[in-house]
Amino acid sequence: MLKNLIISNYALIENLEIDFPAGLVIITGETGAGKSILMGALSLLLGNKAESDTLINQEKNCVVEALFSYSQDREMVDLLESEGIERTGELILRRVITPAGKSRSFVNDQPVSLQFLKSISGKIIDIHAQHQHLLLGDSRFQLSVLDSYAGNGGVLKEYQEVFSELAERERELATLRKKISEQEEENDYNKFQLEQLKSAKLREGELEELEEEYKILSNAEEIKGTLSFISTLLESEELSVLRNLKEAASSSVKISQNFSPAAEYAKRIESCRIELKDIHQEVGLMTEKIIVSPERITLVEERISDIYKLLNKHHLASVSGLIELMDNLEQKINKTGSERDDVERLQRERDLLNKRRGDAADLLHKRREAVLKAFSESVRDSVRELEMPYAEFFAKLSKRETYCETGNTSVSLMFSANREIEPRELGKVASGGELSRIMLCLKAILAKGSGMPTMIFDEIDTGVSGRIADKMGRLINDMAGEMQIFAITHLPQIASKGDCHLLVYKESDKAKGTRTLIKRIEGEERIEEIARMLSGTRTTEAALANAEELLRN
Structure with a gap:
């Protein structure tokens, strides 16, 4: 229940x-x-x-x-634990609006998102605003309303969980299928690219070898003659x-017995001779290997050209990059196969969820059918x-082919206020006063079924008066035996019910201007307020007596 309310710097309320x-x-209030x-x-x-323009002081x-x-039911406990908010049995909800129009939300002094504030407040207070009867x-x-009467909260929640999970699988499947379709289009191109690269029979270091060979072939005659x-x-x-x-080495050896440095000369000369002999042999072999072949030059030129074409096409700098690209293309092509496995898995999960959704929807429909007669008679x-x-009221159920968040059931509320008129759809035949009364009856069912601790009726009595208003007041008073009810009203028959009466009024002065205030009224003050509501601008003795009578009853 709502225990305390603090408002500051909002519209005409400075501090309350x-x-x-x-x-x-x-x-009540004028x-x-x-x-x-x-x-x-x-x-x-x-x-x-x-809106920032609602601030008095900008x-x-x-x-x-x-x-x-609040009552610590499982749903509320889970909600609080999801944000790490301590459970104390009391909640302080706070909303702060800055002059710049920015908003901050708090629960028990802990910053929370606006969506979380909505979720929490939606479980502890319901405001029936003016003209909400259009919801009918x-x-x-x-x-x-029917689900509330049937106590379908838990069953509906289970259905909605399956419904959401199924919708998620459908989204995953659609995304994956689109991806595979795009990949298949890409794969045709990738296969062509891969085939072209494979047919090139590339190998690491090939381009460098070819370029070296091309230099030799291009200068073969000169190189061969020089060697x-x-x-x-x-x-x-x-x-x-x-x-x-x-001969120099041999001569050095001959004189080494008489001239010792000559022995060292002999070694060094022999070393040079051996090195030069190796060079002579290698030069000879290379001379034989080097050929002058215009045909080979043409082949090498073409091969180098083909490789550079591939490099330029794929914006790469080396043959190793082309080989890596070839591996990546193969992986992409093969990946489509694994994603098809994912499609099959998701299809199996979807089919299972589809059956679970159907079973859960059938259960909901059966539970709704089971209470339909009792619900219709109760309302x-x-x-x-x-x-x-002479009012007639009943609910009609039908099954749809499609599913939504509430199942595959459609309901129509049928109503007639007069004995001789066949019931028709509620929203098309009821007058404003009739809608107000029907809405009150339905709200009473909703309140019991949802366990809502606090409900606010903002002029639910629109379009009614006299005995009807008195009976609506009694019904609201009966509801207040099970929950906290706020009734904002212009009707004295309703204002006279209950023990707590708050008066909203204005005060004006030159320094502060006009301000809205609220106070609790009792005794003579309450009698005078109800008399004002009865008689209008001038309070008469008859109105005062009538007000006392209403309060006694």
Whole structure:
């Protein structure tokens, strides 16, 4: 229940703090006194949009804070634990609006998202705003009342979990299929690319080898002639460096017995001779290997050109990059096969969830059918109590081919206020006053089924008066025996019910301007307020007597 409310710097409310009791709380006030401002401030705690122009002082924050007590049911416990909020049996909800229009939300002094604030407040308070009777034409609202009567909360939650999981699988499947389709289009191109690369028979270091070979082939005649000349210089009939070195080494050995340094000369000369002999042999072999071949040059040129074409096409710098690309293309092509396995797995999961959804929807439908007659009679009897003795009311169920978050059931509420008129769809035949009475009866069912601790009726009595208003007041008072009810009303028959009566009023002065205030009234003050509601601008003795009579009853 709502135990305390603090509002500061909101519309015409500068500073307001008030405590609320359990049971029925009546709120009255002249038109324009600020009752709607009070509801606007409370709606901020339900996550409604905040506007900076509602701030009185544009240099200060607007703050709305409410203290609630709550029952620690499993759903509420899970919700609080999801945000790491300590469970104490009480909740302080706070919304802060800055002059810049920015909003911050808190639960028990812990910052939370606006969505979380909505989730929490939606479980502890329900505001029936003016003109909300338009919901009576909404099939979702109609179904929610029937589910509340049937106690389908747990079954509906299980169905919705399966429904959401199935929707997620469908999204995953659609995404994966689209990806595979795109990959298949890409794979045709990838296969062509891969085939082209494979047919090139590339190998690491090939380009460098080809370029080296091309340099040699392009200069083969010059290289071959130069090598032959070197070979001749080292060993020829006319001049042989190798034979001369051999003789020099031999001569050095001969004199080494008498001239010791000559032994060292002999070693060094022999070393040079051996090295030059190796060079002579290698030069000879290379001379034989080097060929002058225009045909080979052409082949090498073409191969180098083919490799560079592939490099340029794929914007790569080396053959190793092309080989890596080839491996990647193969992996991409093969990956489609594994993703097809994922499709099959998701299809199996989807089919299983589809069956579970169907079973859960069937269970919901059967439970709704089981209470349909009792629900229709209960609402009909409640409506007849509110001065519609010949009213007929019943709910019709039908199954749809498609599923939504509430199952595959459609419901239509049928109504007739007069004995001779066949019941038709509620939203099309009921007058404003009739809609108000029917909505009150349905809200009473909703409140019991949902376990909502606090409900606010903002002029639910629109379009009714006299005995009807009195009976609506009694019904609201009965509801207050099981939950906390706030009734904002212009009707004295309803205002006279309950023990707590709050008056919303305005005060004006030159320094502060006009301000909205609220106070609890009792005794003579309450009698005068109800008399004002009875007689209008001038309070008469008859109105005062009538007000006393209403309060006694």
